[in-house]
Amino acid sequence: xxxxxxxxxxxxxxxxxxxxxxxxxxxxxxxxxxxxxxxxxxxxxxxxxxxxxxxxxxxxxxxxxxxxxxxxxxxxxxxxxxxxxxxxxxxxxxxxxxxxxxxxxxxxxxxxxxxxxxxxxxxxxxxxxxxxxx
Numbered sequence: 001x002x003x004x005x006x007x008x009x010x011x012x013x014x015x016x017x018x019x020x021x022x023x024x025x026x027x028x029x030x031x032x033x034x035x036x037x038x039x040x041x042x043x044x045x046x047x048x049x050x051x052x053x054x055x056x057x058x059x060x061x062x063x064x065x066x067x068x069x070x071x072x073x074x075x076x077x078x079x080x081x082x083x084x085x086x087x088x089x090x091x092x093x094x095x096x097x098x099x100x101x102x103x104x105x106x107x108x109x110x111x112x113x114x115x116x117x118x119x120x121x122x123x124x125x126x127x128x129x130x131x132x133x134x
Contacts, residue, residue: 015121016071022111023069026081030062047091060084068115071124075116082112 033040033054040054060080067077085108093102120126 012121012123015115015118016123018111018115019068019071019074019121022078022081022108022115023065025108026061026065026068030058030060030065033058034062057084070126071120072126074120074124078112078115082109082116085109085112
């Protein structure tokens with residue numbers, strides 16, 4: 001915990017909250033893709049993507065969310081999820097208006113990239129991922 005002026009900050013707790021928020025969103029979205037895989041495959045087909053991409057993206061979102069929740073491989077997991085959202089915006093949302101279009105995806109992408117830069121923090125189930133003392 002660091003103290004700046006009159007406000008105490010806790011970077012590790014902030015990272016944990018960001019990880020949990022992203023994890024919940026990605027787990028639910030990945031699970032939804034798996035649960036409605038025929039519709040997901042059909043939608044991906046309209047984008048010109050092969051059926052295996054529907055499984056691949058669902059797995060990235062679901063298992064990436066689980067890894068974030070556990071605090072495992074956070075920099076790499078968050079980077080992959082951020083890239084996933086970049087392509088979601090590019091392929092699906094970019095032609096839509098910002099509001100009710102890609103603002104949510106953009107937020108997920110930027111928070112993912114931010115977590116990739118911040119790292120795991122000290123709250124993790126994986127001892128190998130614990131950040132060195134700051």
